[in-house]
Amino acid sequence: METVRADVAIIGAGGAGLRAAIALAEADPKLRVALISKVYPMRSHTCAAEGGAAGVIKSDDSLEHHFNDTVGGGDWLCDQDAVEYLVQEAPKELIQLEHWGCPWSREPNGSVAVRPFGGMKKQRTWFAADKSGFHILHTLFQTSLRFPSIERYDEYYATDLIVDDGRCQGFTAIEMRSGQMKRFQAGAVIIAGGGAGRMFPFTTNGAIKTGDGMALAYRAGVPLKDMEFVQYHPTGLPNTGTLLTEACRGEGGILVNKNGRRFLQDYGMGPETPLGKPVFKTMELGPRDRVSQAFWHEQKKGNMLPTKWGDCMLLDMRHLGEKTINERLPLVRDVTTSYLGVDPVTDPVPVRPVVHYMMGGIHTDIRAATPLAGLFAAGECACVSINGANRLGSNSLTELLVFGRRAGLSAAEYVRSARPGNDAALEAKATAAQARIRSLFEKTGGKESTAGLRKEMMATMEQNAGIYRDANGLSEACTKLGELRHRYAEVELNDKTNVYNTDLLQALELGSMLDCAEAVTVSALARTESRGAHQRLDFVERNDTKFLRHSLAFHHPAQPPRVDYCDVVITTSQPGVRDYSGDHK
Amino acid sequence: MSERVVELEVLRYNPETDSEPHFQRYSVSCEEEWVVLDALNKIKETIDPTLSYRWSCHMAVCGSCGMMVNGEPKLACKAFLRTFDGVIRVEPLAHFPIERDLVTVIDDFVMKLKRVKPYLIPKQDKPVSEGEYLQTPAELKKYKQYTLCINCMLCYAACPEYGLIPNYIGPAAIALAHRYNQDSRDGGRDERQEEIAATEGVWDCSFVGACSEVCPEHVDPAGAIQQVKIKSMVDWYKEHLMPWVKK
Numbered sequence: 066m067e068t069v070r071a072d073v074a075i076i077g078a079g080g081a082g083l084r085a086a087i088a089l090a091e092a093d094p095k096l097r098v099a100l101i102s103k104v105y106p107m108r109s110h111t112c113a114a115e116g117g118a119a120g121v122i123k124s125d126d127s128l129e130h131h132f133n134d135t136v137g138g139g140d141w142l143c144d145q146d147a148v149e150y151l152v153q154e155a156p157k158e159l160i161q162l163e164h165w166g167c168p169w170s171r172e173p174n175g176s177v178a179v180r181p182f183g184g185m186k187k188q189r190t191w192f193a194a195d196k197s198g199f200h201i202l203h204t205l206f207q208t209s210l211r212f213p214s215i216e217r218y219d220e221y222y223a224t225d226l227i228v229d230d231g232r233c234q235g236f237t238a239i240e241m242r243s244g245q246m247k248r249f250q251a252g253a254v255i256i257a258g259g260g261a262g263r264m265f266p267f268t269t270n271g272a273i274k275t276g277d278g279m280a281l282a283y284r285a286g287v288p289l290k291d292m293e294f295v296q297y298h299p300t301g302l303p304n305t306g307t308l309l310t311e312a313c314r315g316e317g318g319i320l321v322n323k324n325g326r327r328f329l330q331d332y333g334m335g336p337e338t339p340l341g342k343p344v345f346k347t348m349e350l351g352p353r354d355r356v357s358q359a360f361w362h363e364q365k366k367g368n369m370l371p372t373k374w375g376d377c378m379l380l381d382m383r384h385l386g387e388k389t390i391n392e393r394l395p396l397v398r399d400v401t402t403s404y405l406g407v408d409p410v411t412d413p414v415p416v417r418p419v420v421h422y423m424m425g426g427i428h429t430d431i432r433a434a435t436p437l438a439g440l441f442a443a444g445e446c447a448c449v450s451i452n453g454a455n456r457l458g459s460n461s462l463t464e465l466l467v468f469g470r471r472a473g474l475s476a477a478e479y480v481r482s483a484r485p486g487n488d489a490a491l492e493a494k495a496t497a498a499q500a501r502i503r504s505l506f507e508k509t510g511g512k513e514s515t516a517g518l519r520k521e522m523m524a525t526m527e528q529n530a531g532i533y534r535d536a537n538g539l540s541e542a543c544t545k546l547g548e549l550r551h552r553y554a555e556v557e558l559n560d561k562t563n564v565y566n567t568d569l570l571q572a573l574e575l576g577s578m579l580d581c582a583e584a585v586t587v588s589a590l591a592r593t594e595s596r597g598a599h600q601r602l603d604f605v606e607r608n609d610t611k612f613l614r615h616s617l618a619f620h621h622p623a624q625p626p627r628v629d630y631c632d633v634v635i636t637t638s639q640p641g642v643r644d645y646s647g648d649h650k
Numbered sequence: 651m652s653e654r655v656v657e658l659e660v661l662r663y664n665p666e667t668d669s670e671p672h673f674q675r676y677s678v679s680c681e682e683e684w685v686v687l688d689a690l691n692k693i694k695e696t697i698d699p700t701l702s703y704r705w706s707c708h709m710a711v712c713g714s715c716g717m718m719v720n721g722e723p724k725l726a727c728k729a730f731l732r733t734f735d736g737v738i739r740v741e742p743l744a745h746f747p748i749e750r751d752l753v754t755v756i757d758d759f760v761m762k763l764k765r766v767k768p769y770l771i772p773k774q775d776k777p778v779s780e781g782e783y784l785q786t787p788a789e790l791k792k793y794k795q796y797t798l799c800i801n802c803m804l805c806y807a808a809c810p811e812y813g814l815i816p817n818y819i820g821p822a823a824i825a826l827a828h829r830y831n832q833d834s835r836d837g838g839r840d841e842r843q844e845e846i847a848a849t850e851g852v853w854d855c856s857f858v859g860a861c862s863e864v865c866p867e868h869v870d871p872a873g874a875i876q877q878v879k880i881k882s883m884v885d886w887y888k889e890h891l892m893p894w895v896k897k
Contacts (some may be wrong), residue, residue, distance in 0.1 A: 175785050272708070336765045565751075
């Protein structure tokens with residue numbers, strides 16, 4: 066098999082992967098960096114992030130405020146040492162991006178502008194209109210072109226990590242253009258493969274977000290941490306699921322039910338604030354978990370607006386005026402007008418909560434290292450964990466920068482002392498991985514289709530692992546996913562050719578999603594408490610005695626995952642009450 | 651919900667099994683508000699899993715799904731079915747080699763993008779500890795529209811010059827070089843000039859303006875190219891006729 070040799074190989078070339086690659090290139094230009102992705106870097110889903118990236122920059126703000134907002138927002142499931150590192154590195158990373166050319170929006174005096182965001186006590190979200198993720202991604206991608214040591218392998222799909230001698234030493238990947246399998250041999254591997262929102266039918270996530278990076282690590286024995294915490298973003302377009310950024314509310318947009326009532330005040334996030342004058346950490350600037358949960362209750366009460374795409378609330382931005390909307394939310398206006406035929410300048414926009422982000426992911430420590438030697442992870446695929454039970458909006462772009470860089474630096478340090486691998490042993494493992502893929506081509510008489518199983522997986526996730534959960538639904542989902550795991554072995558490819566075979570790609574992606582989905586539901590069933598984005602109708606209280614711990618799901622090829630737990634790191638903030646009732650006590 | 655049956659005629663080509671490209675007809679029931687990409691996805695899920703095309707975000711920002719729809723370069727995720735009558739013909743982006751079906755080989759663009767050095771070459775280096783470069787909203791506005799390029803390459807498919815002269819560096823790459831040239835923090839214009847003012851650079855453009863018309867993000871590459879031409883002319887005059895004037 067053709068072998069590509071590198072010092073460090075990175076899987077995923079979105080925000081975290083690119084940031085890691087640049088950190089490596091800057092740390093030591095002699096290190097050969099292989100950056101592989103199943104898509105061209107600029108297609109990565111970082112491009113769809115809209116609102117911005119959090120980092121303390123203004124004089125009335127402090128690292129302590131950012132820390133407290135994040136830890137409380139995460140319902141105390143965050144590792145506080147990781148959050149300390151995040152908030153301390155955040156401003157440096159955002160300035161670094163500025164130095165690389167990121168077109169941040171500006172104040173009249175030329176300094177960087179910041180906007181309010183949900184769950185944040187101060188204005189600290191750096192933004193580039195409402196295409197912040199897009200600009201971060203392109204700035205990183207374009208900057209990466211400066212470095213000759215970064216060798217890109219665009220449109221390569223990684224299938225298996227290669228672990229030998231107790232450490233990760235590379236992986237196999239299919240070159241989409243030829244269908245050929247290649248072996249990547251590296252002293253260290255960084256996974257930056259993004260989230261897994263496509264397990265659900267209604268999501269803001271692009272087609273590529275199928276949990277491949279998570280599944281790679283998981284199958285190699287690395288646990289997936291806190292997978293039961295799935296974030297619903299409150300404001301998705303009801304038909305396509307397209308994200309309407311939280312900045313809509315940061316700029317002053319309001320949420321009303323079908324009677325015109327700003328219903329968040331009835332769910333511990335009031336009293337009502339003046340129209341167009343948002344107040345930090347209350348009403349429409351409450352955290353995403355609480356706002357999505359309030360929607361669920363209003364829907365049960367029949368207070369939502371029935372539409373052909375399901376019940377909706379209304380996001381009213383009319384009072385912001387055309388000028389502000391055009392300057393600050395141009396993408397939002399374009400998206401709602403094009404895809405829904407509703408202009409936010411003249412009409413309220415119907416929206417409903419939509420699966421957006423995985424708080425959980427590959428278990429890493431504060432150095433972005435996984436328990437498997439030689440394997441690092443960063444970005445949405447990883448759980449470090451700064452998001453805890455609920456991520457605050459605008460912390461994820463910051464996270465991929467801070468921990469993308471950290472993964473690069475940690476890998477650079479690690480490979481300095483890495484021993485050379487045993488070529489023959491690595492080749493044998495690669496050959497086994499190749500045989501697994503080849504068997505998919507050889508299978509005949511398979512009774513299952515990728516599209517059919519995918520549909521069933523999505524339906525059970527939507528039905529049973531949504532905003533509110535209970536033992537019955539979760540058990541049903543676990544059983545169903547176990548059944549799908551067996552039936553997956555019966556999938557037969559319709560396309561048995563080699564060049565850009567998306568039938569094969571989708572079958573492999575489905576395998577990744579099924580693994581992630583089982584980790585979600587089994588971990589959710591085991592967590593018999595309600596915390597952050599994981600709400601149990603049968604266990605409504607938070608239970609710190611039993612569950613102030615991270616869940617760890619361990620993969621088993623033929624059985625549901627085994628769930629274990631590890632302690633949360635607490636430095637200064639003891640678990641308390643999440644209060645989003647504003648200043649009006 | 652209102653549905654209608656849409657007829658699509660899709661270009662198929664698999665280099666392993668086809669000697670040349672051919673069209674395949676699909677009838678698929680679609681929602682009124684759908685885009686061409688939705689129709690392709692439904693075909694792939696329910697009729698023909700072998701159909702290959704690129705897509706991801708479904709919100710016109712990732713730039714994956716550029717293709718020719720009834721002969722015009724479009725993002726499939728923003729080509730609304732309601733705007734077409736009769737059979738809709740879907741082909742891979744013009745001027746690029748076909749890899750398979752609607753998937754094109756885009757190496758040429760990726761290489762050209764790198765050649766124009768689309769990254770900030772600072773006028774003066776400044777450590778991160780000294781904070782951000784100041785840039786007023788007016789300075790930002792000078793280059794902002796050119797930052798919006800999503801690299802979808804519709805402009806290359808629309809550009810008659812690129813079709814005739816494959817070495818032409820092309821609209822998006824020039825617009826991105828111009829984006830950095832216009833940035834108040836940047837001092838790298840001379841370095842980029844070698845690429846974009848060369849024979850295969852801006853001078854190949856005959857100012858048809860098709861690039862700007864098809865751009866889904868309303869970037870104006872044609873405007874960028876003309877501005878580069880004017881500045882290059884001024885450079886030439888300064889260098890050859892007025893050597894005493896500093897650039």
